[in-house]
């Protein structure tokens with residue numbers, strides 16, 4: 001069978017260890033979904049195959065808690081290889097890489113392979129790597145009749161609209177759009193797929209999914225983690241670019257989009273991009289009250305096991321400037337200016353070093369009051385649908401029911417679906433799905449350029465406003481829920 005080769009640039013990096021190799025292991029050795037997969041990790045460090053394999057085994061044990069028995073380990077290790085290569089200056093290295101791929105093809109008895117080149121490297125290296133691949137005839141455009149030759153580009157895709165557009169132009173000068181897969185790993189999360197299923201697979205929600213019935217929508221992503229050794233990158237990015245430009249806007253687009261013509265990648269992306277185009281850019285007047293930023297100071301973070309640890313302030317993190325004005329928390333009140341959503345605020349909130357890890361989307365329906373003919377039900381709360389993206393996966397719907405034995409007193413009751421609580425829960429990790437769907441050519445799990453274009457216009461409008469005023473940081477202690485009073489807090 002034709003081999004499927006995953007070449008990971010950034011092969012010794014954190015993402016490879018923590019996410020990509022565990023995903024490969026599950027796809028190859030547990031699920032058996034990619035039986036012909038081979039991985040070549042490419043990095044600058046001078047390592048042998050054996051040392052690389054041993055490093056990965058150790059990392060999977062310590063970082064992902066995956067203990068493999070000998071059979072599982074030989075399944076994985078037989079498919080892992082390592083190639084030393086300086087991405088920028090080692091032109092010969094790309095020829096060595098090609099020969100190595102040819103050897104795998106020869107051993108499999110095939111003359112071609114399907115290839116994914118995964119760029120898990122600093123963004124400034126994206127174009128130089130693709131240029132070398134193209135110069136060596138390793139991309140599809142250069143080699144007619146070749147197998148699949150797709151390039152997966154990790155985020156961040158640019159640092160501003162201008163920078164992202166330049167990167168995009170360069171990639172398009174070397175590759176076809178259909179071979180560029182811009183990664184947003186949130187699109188690989190099980191519950192993001194479920195948003196479309198719940199919205200369009202149930203007759204009850206779609207008629208209510210608009211400004212007449214919805215009071216507000218809140219999308220929040222709280223993490224207990226800080227910058228975890230990525231201070232050098234994060235201090236230039238900030239959470240607005242690190243989380244909102246991609247993950248939160250993708251969630252917003254899935255929640256707010258019109259029904260696509262079909263569930264194919266282009267129809268879905270066509271509808272998502274219309275939402276991103278309709279986002280109202282910020283102005284200095286609106287950014288003041290409605291684009292709140294924060295940065296954590298020192299504070300105590302409670303871990304799930306019950307222990308508490310005193311964490312340093314952001315400004316004391318490794319490779320962060322002691323005077324940094326980079327935001328680690330953001331809360332935006334924003335608007336989708338179209339007929340469906342006129343007047344409905346969308347609250348987008350992301351924070352690092354918060355009190356607990358949770359990603360949720362809350363759809364708050366309007367209360368009955370005003371249309372309520374029964375005074376007895378006056379205390380009934382409004383309905384709410386909550387998508388629980390992580391760590392618990394599922395959704396619940398809050399409705400009102402009568403309290404037993406208490407005349408007409410009402411209680412909120414929660415109708416729950418907890419997917420991750422099911423004994424047979426088998427949700428794939430986001431990166432498993434990303435690799436599998438890139439191979440299957442399911443581009444709906446990847447961002448199209450026009451989506452990024454419009455998301456950058458929105459993000460740049462906030463950054464431009466923030467540049468006008470120096471923030472007073474830090475303004476929330478690590479381990480809390482962001483900046484206190486005086487800041488925008490959407491009603492719970």
Ligand code: BG6
Pocket residue numbers: 155223225242243359
């Ligand atoms: C990444 C960000 O894209 O997403 C990180 O760069 C963040 O800063 C991570 O921690 C969060 O991903 P997840 O899947 O843990 O919610």
